[in-house]
Amino acid sequence: MSFPSRFASWCRNILNRNAVERDLDEELKAYAALLIEEKTRAGLPAAEAQRLAQLELGGHEQVAESVREIRVGETVYRVGRDIRLALRMIRRNPVLSAAIILILGLAIGANSAIFSLTDSWVFTSLPVDRPDRLIFIHRTALDGSEQQNFSIDAFERLRASAAPVAGIAAHDFTRLNLEVHGESEPAEGELVSGNLFSVLGLSPALGRLLDSTDDVPGRPVVALISDRYWRGRFHQSDSILGTEIRLNGMPATVVGVLPRQFTGLTIGTAEGDVWIPLALHPQVALRDHSEVGLLGRLAPDITTLSLEDRLSQFYRSMLADSVGASATPTTTQAIARAGIRLASAARGQGSGLENELRILMLVGLLVLLVVCANLANLLLARAIARRREVAIRIALGATHGRILLLLLTESVVLSLLGGALGVIIALGGGEALAGFLSDDPRSLAVTVQPSVHLLLFAAGLSLLSTIIFTVVPVVSLIRANLHAALKSGAAGARGSRPALRLGRTLVVVQVALSLVLLATAGVLVRTVRNMAALDPGFDRSHTLLFAVYPATLGYEGDRELQLYQRLRHRIETLPGVTSASSSRWRLVSVGRDQCTSAQQPAPLTADFGTPVGPRFLQTMGVPLLMGREFTDGDLPNTAPVAILSRAASGLFFPAGGAIGRQIGIAGEAERRTVVGIAGDVGTYSKSPLDRGLPSCIVYIPTAQTLANNGGQQWIEVRAAGDPSTLLPAVRGAVKEIDSRLSLFWPATIQDQVRAVYGEQASLATLSTIFGVLALLFAAIGLLGIISYTVASRSSELGLRLALGARPATIAFGIVRETLVLVVTGVVVGIAAAVGAVRMTSGILYGVSPLDPVSLGGAVATLLIVGFAAAYVPARRASRVNPAITLRRE
């Protein structure tokens, strides 16, 4: 009711405070005057009337204060006054304040950027209906391994089971050659069961989504496109609906566009440009999609555990059925161990960068702590310098609480300014960081936006830093005897022992944290160096690769084989090309497991072969140790041949003499004659365990194993010079042979190798930057505290010099004092590093988390820095002029 009136008063009290105050003052004076006049009129003498009136009034200022206290908006005014006072104090010391804001801004900005990445990659839920009820369905297979794929048959049967689930959907990715209006380009496809979108609970941005009626074999092909693809490729045109496109040569109709926020089942990456029904995969897909990933939605009131139980029972009975009566006790036992595992799908599939982000977050927070410790020291020094001011304020009646509040306001203002700068840095730096962390262009789906989370996080950090870097020094200052400061003279700075002790503790903390950061950076850098130095066994500087998927254009059998041959020959005629070849897989991604069961079931039989074209070893720069390469003469109708890698040759023919011997490939009727032995190729596995170990490879001619080629092929081009400059000519040559052929993932071999450890390399760089920053801060902190010690002890030192102490002894004392601090920090730091560095173990290669070189290097660096930081003050201490310092006493 009275709100408008109160609001008007509020505005007046805040905006027109001077007038309000003047009015109050006059009103009270008028009251007093009236009172005095009445008393005089009643016959009292003037002086007595005034005394009595004063008594009755009870003090002008007290009454005014009691009125102020009830005023609306008074609290706001008082906070504002403190802030203005704080701003004035900040402006009085602009360089120091700017430095604090900048340092804090950088630290908070770095942390906020890391946080917002983590937020969008790790903590965000899928933008679907009730993501917490979504689950990924995995299985424990008969061999005890955890598998994420199911046969389509198993999917159908699970879906038809009576398990309490609100829907089970299947998905798999596929590679598409997409033709729109006669132009072709590569696209990422997703094959999905018709019910996927209803299980997710999504609605379309345009048109309609897929449903079960689309997901029937033999139906006309319909497709959805992602919002990103719609914007990028079709300029957001509504006429996209009903557009005819060709997917791998098959005509398809676009029926809808997915909502913008839904970028696929992995958060942070834009997978799936085109979404098509799973049942249509025989018509469209390149490879056999008989295995799919499963996603389900829990029925209401069902827990994950109980559903897992029900599905597991069903799955075991399915396995038992398939084995039938022939079950051996071993199989029965294996079936009993098999089952279904459910994993929450609320956050989608992992981005694969969780480890890296966790380490980055740790590193960022450590840097922030170092910064806070440093700022605490800075402010402590300033607070000590301001002891006299504070003491005067206390003497004039300010309470300790009031002073604490004032100093706190000042720090809060500083850290909020730093925090604001941090948010700006985070917004600008977050995307750069994302790009830096991941080479995958699809990660661009991540955008760092000013989210509520981000702002809260930055504000929280600012607050936290305020508490760390203000409350500690201020409280210790107030605890120290302030009145003593007033009594002592300028040299009284010597007094504050507790403050100095706190300053030393803070320096020890900084040294310890720096050690942790440097040790972390050390092991990461060594990991990257190890990976870069890893000899892959092939030449890394002259090869260009790309993939083609001719099966999408109807190439089959002989025609496919001829296409590869024509491509090789045409490319080899290009200037600057020394040779060209082709292969089923890239050497970068060849696994180690080709010969795991080399001796069984049949002797001298490999699990599978690696199909390659003629002159493959020459093109890749893999040395041919013995025998010959494949040639254009190795054809389906000529004698079956194979080339062994040295590791394979050692495994199959330990006694040597492999050339001319026979070897089998599992599933092949005819045995092959070994015609050559190739140098070993190292594995670039993501898993650090088998990284760098020589792969056991059995090369076979592409022409002799056409069925296994899957209609796709990598084409390798060896250049005389820089391979990257060849790409336009190579692209032209490919289009010349068939204009519809798309080049998938063209890149130099060097880029492809680097992509394998690119994330670790970025992380190592960032950690090093952070580590050096922390080191710098620690050095500044050390220098500051030692200089301060020297300054505060100058009279003592002067006296000692006057009494005949040698300058070197004095200097040595200072250095020793510094090193005591550093060594204490190092000891604490080693203990902390042992705990912290363990977090990195998941991504290290060729170096232990407690790598003595990294740890020792960090310790040595800190000792050197500590010594350097002690040098200047120690020199100054030894040159103290006794006459001057003693005169001051």
Added chain:
Amino acid sequence: MASTPTNLLQGTLHLLILQTLSLGDLHGLGIAQRIEQVTRGTFQVKPGSLFPALHRMEEEGWLVSKWGESAANRRAKYYAMTREGRRQLKAETEQWGRVSLAMTLALKTR
């Protein structure tokens, strides 16, 4: 007994001020003296509670103030009741009646 000064309850002071002003505009001292007079000295309103109350009521929109001249030609700030204040007086009077009746009943019951 009538002359023993008694402490005022916060709400009671508002009611007394409104009642006083319902008879005509007054300045601060006038209000204090009128209250002391009509309650025969039971309530002596000190400036320390009078002024906060007046300003709060003005902020609530029950009173308006303007500068004027006192009987003796002195400048003084006069307070007048608004329509809002009159409504408040009515509501508070009724409320007070209920409370005092209830209190009387409660104290009579043995």
